[in-house]
Amino acid sequence: MNLLQEIWQSIVRRDSLSTDKGKSELVFLNVWLHIHPAKVKKENMKFRHSFYLGFITFFLFLILITTGIALMCYYRPYPPQAYQDMKDLQFVVFMGPFLRNMHRWAAHGMVVCVFLHMCRVFYTGSYKKPRQFNWVIGVFLLLLTLGLSFTGYLLPWDQLAYWAITVGTNIGSYAPLIGGQVRELLLGGHSVGEAALLRFYVLHVAVLPSLVILLTIVHFWRVRKDGGLSRPVWKLKPERETLVTIGAPAEAAPLTVKASTTKTYGLMEVVTGKPIFETVSAEEEEDTVFSFPYAFVREAVTLMATVTTIMVMSLFLNAPLEELANPAKTPNPAKAPWYFLGLQELVSHSALLGGVVAPALMVLALIAIPYIDRNPSRRPRDRKWVLWLFTIFVVANLVLIVIGTFFRGPGWALVPPWVHVVGGAE
Amino acid sequence: MNRRTFFKLSWGTVGLAALVSAIGVSLAAVVRFLMPSVFYEPPQAFKIGTPGDFAFGAPQFLVEEKIYVFHDRDKGFSVASAVCTHLGCTVAHFQSDEKFHCPCHGSVFAADGSVQHGPAPRALDWFEVTLARDGQLRVDKNKVVPPTYRLMV
Ligand code: HEM
Numbered sequence: 004m005n006l007l008q009e010i011w012q013s014i015v016r017r018d019s020l021s022t023d024k025g026k027s028e029l030v031f032l033n034v035w036l037h038i039h040p041a042k043v044k045k046e047n048m049k050f051r052h053s054f055y056l057g058f059i060t061f062f063l064f065l066i067l068i069t070t071g072i073a074l075m076c077y078y079r080p081y082p083p084q085a086y087q088d089m090k091d092l093q094f095v096v097f098m099g100p101f102l103r104n105m106h107r108w109a110a111h112g113m114v115v116c117v118f119l120h121m122c123r124v125f126y127t128g129s130y131k132k133p134r135q136f137n138w139v140i141g142v143f144l145l146l147l148t149l150g151l152s153f154t155g156y157l158l159p160w161d162q163l164a165y166w167a168i169t170v171g172t173n174i175g176s177y178a179p180l181i182g183g184q185v186r187e188l189l190l191g192g193h194s195v196g197e198a199a200l201l202r203f204y205v206l207h208v209a210v211l212p213s214l215v216i217l218l219t220i221v222h223f224w225r226v227r228k229d230g231g232l233s234r235p236v237w238k239l240k241p242e243r244e245t246l247v248t249i250g251a252p253a254e255a256a257p258l259t260v261k262a263s264t265t266k267t268y269g270l271m272e273v274v275t276g277k278p279i280f281e282t283v284s285a286e287e288e289e290d291t292v293f294s295f296p297y298a299f300v301r302e303a304v305t306l307m308a309t310v311t312t313i314m315v316m317s318l319f320l321n322a323p324l325e326e327l328a329n330p331a332k333t334p335n336p337a338k339a340p341w342y343f344l345g346l347q348e349l350v351s352h353s354a355l356l357g358g359v360v361a362p363a364l365m366v367l368a369l370i371a372i373p374y375i376d377r378n379p380s381r382r383p384r385d386r387k388w389v390l391w392l393f394t395i396f397v398v399a400n401l402v403l404i405v406i407g408t409f410f411r412g413p414g415w416a417l418v419p420p421w422v423h424v425v426g427g428a429e
Numbered sequence: 430m431n432r433r434t435f436f437k438l439s440w441g442t443v444g445l446a447a448l449v450s451a452i453g454v455s456l457a458a459v460v461r462f463l464m465p466s467v468f469y470e471p472p473q474a475f476k477i478g479t480p481g482d483f484a485f486g487a488p489q490f491l492v493e494e495k496i497y498v499f500h501d502r503d504k505g506f507s508v509a510s511a512v513c514t515h516l517g518c519t520v521a522h523f524q525s526d527e528k529f530h531c532p533c534h535g536s537v538f539a540a541d542g543s544v545q546h547g548p549a550p551r552a553l554d555w556f557e558v559t560l561a562r563d564g565q566l567r568v569d570k571n572k573v574v575p576p577t578y579r580l581m582v
Pocket residue numbers: 053055056057058059060061064117118120121124129130134137138139140141142143144145148215219222226231232233
């Protein structure tokens with residue numbers, strides 16, 4: 004019995020979790036948990052502040068990595084074997100369809116959740132000082148997520164995949180000057196073929212996931228360094244007027260912060276030049292609880308709910324697999340993946356304006372948001388204009404996607420979804 | 430500026446220049462590495478068979494090559510690209526209206542390949558077709574010709 008206890012102690016090396024010391028040590032002494040603070044603000048963990056969308060996105064990414072590695076065991080990235088392997092996964096491999104479904108639905112889910120997460124961060128004004136740059140990192144994570152979906156889309160090498168990528172990469176070639184070369188570089192050829200499949204595979208399983216992991220680490224680190232999540236909007240207090248100056252390390256500017264009657268400032272606050280919590284008062288101290296179990300239980304439940312949802316979906320909904328890619332025959336209509344259908348809709352009006360200029364401006368505008376919006380207030384009633392603008396942006400995107408998905412028939416003609424087109428143009 | 434700062438600055442500049450050029454050269458090398466030196470793709474110039482293989486009237490669609498071969502009784506041969514100039518989908522030639530229709534975003538090209546409708550930015554390409562020594566028709570996709578180009582055999 005003593006030996007068992009000793010072994011356990013040698014692993015965890017902390018006091019019992021019934022003590023506050025043990026709860027703190029659990030976080031401090033564990034390499035995986037110490038991205039959390041030992042204590043968190045209860046109110047910031049409220050579901051209706053963040054909807055846990057960042058966590059859900061991250062957990063979906065974990066599902067994608069595990070199921071993706073499993074799929075790699077049966078997938079050969081060259082035509083036409085790639086398609087044969089998908090058929091095998093569909094009909095021969097034990098649990099093949101289930102794993103493939105999980106990978107597919109988690110991928111769609113990640114696109115949805117990363118977008119919703121961005122909306123949440125915007126609507127709560129959480130991109131404001133000091134979090135401006137974490138928003139920028141977030142925009143890159145959004146782009147990488149789309150890149151992962153796009154490269155993954157080609158891998159089944161069926162008609163859907165082939166034509167979506169043909170159309171998609173041709174959009175890029177409209178970029179002035181370098182467009183054509185960039186496309187050639189991406190495809191490793193002049194059209195979507197063997198070389199393109201291999202390159203998309205390399206991007207999909209090695210390059211892009213590594214970049215997502217790197218940026219996610221930075222993203223989380225900064226969330227932590229900015230004092231955890233932003234304060235829920237309903238908890239914001241009127242700004243305090245008096246400023247105090249604390250600590251002036253050699254050569255550095257002294258740190259000036261809003262006065263607080265109850266708080267003492269720690270060394271890390273002097274080093275970083277900012278208070279760890281946005282505003283701390285006695286009342287807020289009371290609002291603070293240990294990460295164990297409060298934060299960990301919430302995260303675990305979110306993880307379980309995410310995995311369960313994807314599993315249940317994968318039991319009942321099958322990922323599509325069409326005929327083998329046929330470069331000679333374009334399906335009618337040929338549609339890009341749904342999250343690019345807004346783009347395709349724009350492209351159907353003008354390839355240069357809709358396919359290159361509009362998306363480039365959109366990304367630049369997203370990146371610039373925290374630096375354009377200089378209003379320090381996070382209260383909705385102080386930000387009416389920007390909230391409206393962002394809502395228009397979101398709704399415009401959704402409308403375009405809905406039109407592209409449901410209202411476009413053969414020959415990209417406007418056809419309402421309730422009209423059935425018999426024998427489209429061949 | 431004394432001797433010491435002068436050396437510090439010059440070494441610093443040299444070092445920085447070395448670093449920047451090393452990164453620049455490496456990046457250029459990576460881009461060149463990714464640009465294939467050989468394309469294992471179908472050749473751009475190829476033979477498609479003898480004139481007798483092509484009936485008059487409706488054009489023949491060659492799947493691999495993505496071209497339409499027209500054989501007119503009076504005017505002879507002409508070859509049109511089947512690749513839509515918008516985003517590269519394969520256009521379909523309708524016998525009913527003698528036009529090319531693109532399934533992807535609805536571009537329509539007239540019989541001479543010019544854009545009639547839709548987002549396509551320019552007309553379909555026409556390729557040079559010649560008679561090779563062995564009596565076969567030879568198409569060269571590198572040589573774009575005006576839509577009036579004909580080969581009389
Ligand atoms: C792979 C994609 C992403 C992952 C895995 C991810 C993950 C997370 C997580 C776990 C949090 C903690 C809070 C929460 O659950 O909401 C967070 C916060 C944050 N995220 Fe993301 N995120 C991603 C993409 C983005 C995007 C696209 C943006 C914006 C353009 C963004 C901006 C932010 C900001 C500013 C915070 C701090 C919010 C606050 O303090 O309230 N992230 N992210």
